[in-house]
Amino acid sequence: MPNSDLMAPLLSKIYQNQIALEAAIMELSNWVEKHGSAEVADNVREALAAIDRNEEFIQMTLALIDAPI
Template sequence: MPTEYSLGDVLERLYQNQLALEAALMELTLRAECHGATDTGENVRGALQTIGENAGHIKQGLAKLKAQGPH
C-alpha cells in the first residue's frame, strides 16, 4: 500500500524545493555577474527577493498547518 502524504508534508517538500532553487539561482547569478551579465544579475536578484519574501509567508503557513494536527 502506498504511503499517504499529508498536505503539510507535500507543502514542506515544495518549500524545501523552493529554497534549493533559490540557492542554485543565486550561485548562477554570481557566476553570470562575474562574466559581465549585470543586467541579468539585477533581474534575477529581483526575482530572488520575491522568492525570499514569499518564503516567510510559506513558512508561517506551514507552521499553522502543522499546529492544527494531521488531516
C-alpha cells in the same frame, strides 16, 4: 496514513525545493555577474526577491498547517 495527513509534508517538501532552487539560481546569477553581465544578474536577483518577500508567510502557514489540532 490518510491523504489529508500528507498535505503538510508535501507543502514542506515543495517549500524546501523552492529554497534550494533559489540558492542554485543565485549561484548562477553570481557566476553570470562575474563573467560580464551584471544587468542579467541584477534581473535574476530582482525576480528571486519574491521568494524572500514570501518566505515568512510561507513558514508561518506551514507551521499552522502542521500544528496538532
